[in-house]
Structures are given as structure tokens and as C-alpha cells.
Amino acid sequence: MTVRKRQVPVARKKAAALPIVAEVVATIPKEQPTPRIWPKILPRLPDVVLRRLLSFFTYKELCILEQVDRRWQKFVDVRIHKFYDDLVIQQGNDLSAFHVQELRPLRRLDVSCTFSEDSNDFLSSILRRSRTSLKSLTCDCRFLATITDITVKKEPNRRYFSTVSDCWLILSYVTPEMADRFVAILPQLFLDLKSLTLQIHLTGNGYSEIEKVVSALTEKFPHLKLLCELQAETEKAILKQIAIFKNQNIIQLKAICTDFRQANFSLSNLHEVLTEANVEVGSLAFRDWSLRCDKPWERKATKKLRLSSCSVSGVDKFIESISSSKIEQLELAGQCTFSGLEYLEKTAHLEFIHQCHRKLANLNVDCDEIYYWD
Numbered sequence: 234m235t236v237r238k239r240q241v242p243v244a245r246k247k248a249a250a251l252p253i254v255a256e257v258v259a260t261i262p263k264e265q266p267t268p269r270i271w272p273k274i275l276p277r278l279p280d281v282v283l284r285r286l287l288s289f290f291t292y293k294e295l296c297i298l299e300q301v302d303r304r305w306q307k308f309v310d311v312r313i314h315k316f317y318d319d320l321v322i323q324q325g326n327d328l329s330a331f332h333v334q335e336l337r338p339l340r341r342l343d344v345s346c347t348f349s350e351d352s353n354d355f356l357s358s359i360l361r362r363s364r365t366s367l368k369s370l371t372c373d374c375r376f377l378a379t380i381t382d383i384t385v386k387k388e389p390n391r392r393y394f395s396t397v398s399d400c401w402l403i404l405s406y407v408t409p410e411m412a413d414r415f416v417a418i419l420p421q422l423f424l425d426l427k428s429l430t431l432q433i434h435l436t437g438n439g440y441s442e443i444e445k446v447v448s449a450l451t452e453k454f455p456h457l458k459l460l461c462e463l464q465a466e467t468e469k470a471i472l473k474q475i476a477i478f479k480n481q482n483i484i485q486l487k488a489i490c491t492d493f494r495q496a497n498f499s500l501s502n503l504h505e506v507l508t509e510a511n512v513e514v515g516s517l518a519f520r521d522w523s524l525r526c527d528k529p530w531e532r533k534a535t536k537k538l539r540l541s542s543c544s545v546s547g548v549d550k551f552i553e554s555i556s557s558s559k560i561e562q563l564e565l566a567g568q569c570t571f572s573g574l575e576y577l578e579k580t581a582h583l584e585f586i587h588q589c590h591r592k593l594a595n596l597n598v599d600c601d602e603i604y605y606w607d
Contacts, residue, residue, distance in 0.1 A: 280308075287312045292335045292342065296358070314366035317342040321371040322356070323403075324348055331355045348375050350382070357384045370394055371401040374446060377422060378415040395424040403432045404443050412442040416449045426454045433474050434464040434491070444477045451481065460485045466492040468499065472506045479510045482534075487518040495544055500526035500554065507532060519543050520567070526554040533559045541602075542567030548574060548585060556592035563589065566602035579605045 278286070287308055290298060299309035319341040331352065332345040344359055346352040356376075360383065380393060387393065400423070429450060433443060451457060461483055463474045471488050490496050498519065507514065513534040520541040527550055538560050545551050548571050565582055574581040586598045 283308055284312070292316075292333055296362075310362060313362045316340065317363055318366055319369040319371075320344070320359075320363055320367050322346075322359075322373070322376055323371075324373060324375075333359075348373070348379070353383050360385050364394065365396060367394060367397050369399040369401075370397045371403075373403045373405070374407055374415055375411060377402075378411045378418065380418060380422075392424045393422050397423055398425060399428045400426055401430040401432065403434075404446065405434045406436055407439045407442040407446065409442055412445045415446055419449050419453055423454075426450075426457060428458040428460070429454075430460040430462065432462045432464070435470070435474070440473055440477060443474075447477055447481075459483050460487075462487045462489065464489045464491050466490065467496055468502065471498070472502060475503070475506050475512065476510050478512050480512070482513045483515070485516040485518065486514045487520070488522065490521040492521075495521055495523040497546075498522040498524055500524060500530060500551075501528040504528065504530060504532060524551070526551050528554060530555050530558040530560070535560060537562045537564070539564040539566065540569055542569060544570045544572065545585070546572045548572055548588065552585075552588055552592050555589075560593075560596065562597045562599065564602075565598070565600040568605060569603055 283305075287295065287298070292313070295309050295313060299306040316337060317335070317340055319339065321341060321343045323343070323345050324347060334343040335341070336343065342363060344356075346355055364385070385393060431447065435443070451459070459478075459481060461478070463471050463486070465471045465474065475486070488498070490498070514532065515534055516537040516539070517535055518539040518541065521543065523544040523546055524540070525546040536559060538555070540563075569582060571581050571585050574584050577584055582600050582603055586600065589596055589598060
């Protein structure tokens with residue numbers, strides 16, 4: 234007789250195995266569940282809407298938005314080129330900070346940083362966004378002389394600032410090495426520079442280096458409109474700076490006294506220096522000087538004279554000296570004082586104008602910007 238084994242149901246087998254499986258699973262180390270990262274999907278805005286949207290952001294915000302994707306970067310570059318065509322790069326006092334200020338009504342971007350290796354990446358990003366759309370540039374001579382230290386992507390045969398036609402160049406501390414580097418890099422800087430303003434404020438000796446820089450610029454661009462702003466504490470320093478511009482035609486020459494007290498300045502000595510250096514000046518401007526003139530002003534190229542917060546010593550001699558000149562316009566601005574006319578107080582300038590018209594009937598005098606302290 235055959236004995237059959239009793240078959241255990243499958244469900245009962247599974248139920249008996251569950252405790253064993255639970256013990257094994259409990260011994261397995263549990264891993265933390267990986268959170269699911271959902272991609273950030275940006276709506277594909279129409280071009281018109283995106284242009285309008287970007288017009289409300291500042292320069293710093295645009296620099297962040299250009300990192301969204303290539304399309305946004307393209308529109309941000311177009312927007313920056315449209316907003317700014319005037320770049321001002323000046324040396325800041327804070328060694329660890331970079332400052333950017335935008336003046337959209339003037340289409341100007343002001344950048345302040347230190348001229349060191351730490352700021353090269355910052356300046357490189359500024360130039361990458363704005364370099365090809367600039368029309369005007371204000372900077373220090375050191376920035377241009379060391380521009381090869383900054384990473385700038387450009388074709389070998391292209392200039393760094395091929396679209397710039399107006400440059401304001403600051404010359405305050407120029408070493409022989411800096412002058413040599415500037416002269417060497419000059420052919421690669423500008424394509425067609427039309428106007429150049431030189432702001433010179435020497436803190437020591439460096440007249441020969443500045444003369445080297447000026448000569449290189451005038452030889453490279455012979456039809457350049459040259460304007461000069463000279464700053465110094467004494468008349469002697471101003472005259473030494475003027476002697477640098479030998480055989481040059483200066484459209485406007487402005488001399489500023491940086492001393493707390495008004496230093497003496499003789500127009501007669503200026504006349505001699507201009508004659509010796511063969512320098513022609515179309516417009517003369519003085520600020521914060523005590524002026525005198527003992528000899529006739531015979532420079533026929535000078536058509537305009539501006540006095541800003543100056544003191545005129547010897548009114549009669551001063552008027553007599555300019556009566557033989559070709560000056561057509563005289564401007565008085567700021568707090569001007571006239572020796573011998575102090576008793577007239579706030580109407581002293583009117584008497585000065587009256588005496589000028591007695592000698593120069595066709596002289597045009599503008600005194601709208603003059604004022605007196607109460």
C-alpha cells in the first residue's frame with residue numbers, strides 16, 4: 234500500500250518564511266532615499282518680451298542673468314551694448330572691493346578697482362561685455378600700458394578699442410617702464426582716435442616719460458583734437474607741464490591750482506613759455522589762481538578766456554594786457570574777486586565787465602555762473 238505525503242499549501246509556506254525574510258532584511262543597512270531633482274524649466278519667452286524684460290535690470294543683475302543659457306547671454310550682450318557706450322575705469326582705494334556704477338542717462342558705466350592681478354578677471358569680464366560698443370573711454374595710462382595682462386578675446390589684427398573715438402587719459406604717476414609699455418602697445422589700442430583729453434597731475438618727476446607718451450600719441454594720430462587739464466600746486470609746475478607740448482595745437486588748456494591757498498600765476502610767464510615751445514592754445518581756463526598780467530597777450534590763436542574762482546590782481550594792467558589780444562569771449566564763474574573793486578561787494582564783476590568793454594567793445598562777457606558767499 235502506497236503512503237502519500239501530505240502536501241502543505243503554498244500560502245502556508247510563504248507565511249512560515251516571512252519571519253526569516255524579515256530578519257534578513259533587518260540586517261541589511263538601509264540607504265537614504267535619493268531626492269528626485271526636478272529640472273528648472275524656463276518658459277521660452279518671445280524675443281520682444283525678453284528684450285523688454287531685460288531693460289528693467291541693472292548691470293549687475295544682467296551679468297547674473299547672462300548665465301541662464303546661450304540665448305539669454307546673447308540678449309544680455311545686445312542690451313549692454315545698447316545701454317552703455319562710455320566706459321570710465323578708475324583706480325579705487327579699497328584693495329578688496331570692485332565697484333560698478335551705471336549712469337544710463339549719460340550711457341556711462343563707471344568702474345572702480347585696483348590695478349593689480351586680483352582685478353584682472355573683473356576687468357576682463359567688463360571688457361568682454363562692453364569693449365566692442367564703446368565710443369568714449371576714460372582711464373589711467375597704467376591701465377592701457379598693462380592691458381596685455383588682462384585676458385581679452387580678440388582677433389590678432391583687431392584693436393582693443395577699435396570703436397573708441399574719444400579718450401580721456403589720466404597721467405599721474407608714469408614710470409619709464411610704463412611709458413615704454415604704453416608706446417609699444419599703442420598701435421594695438423585705437424583705430425581712429427579723434428579727440429584726446431590729457432589730465433596731468435604729477436606727484437614727482439616724470440616729465441620726460443609724459444613727453445614720450447604725448448609724442449607717441451600725436452605721431453600716431455596727427456589730426457588729433459588735443460585738450461589738456463593740468464593740475465599742480467605752483468605756477469612753475471604748470472609751466473613745466475606746458476613745455477612738454479612742443480609744436481602742438483591745443484584746443485583747450487585748463488590750469489587748476491591744487492593748493493589750499495590760491496597760488497600766484499602770471500599770464501606773462503605763460504606767454505613766454507608758449508612762445509618758446511611754439512604751442513598754440515585756442516581756449517584758456519584757470520581755476521583757483523591769483524592771476525596777474527604785466528605784458529600784452531599777443532597769442533593770436535587764443536579766442537576764449539575763462540576765470541573760475543580766481544582772484545585778479547591789478548585789474549587795470551590785466552585789462553590793458555588782454556586789450557591787444559584776439560580774445561573774443563570772457564567767462565567768469567565761481568567766486569571771483571577783483572583787486573581794487575572789493576568795496577563794490579557783489580557788483581564788483583559788473584564794474585570789471587564795464588572796464589573790459591571800454592577797452593574791448595566787441596568782447597562777449599558771460600558771468601551767469603558767478604556767485605558770492607552770503
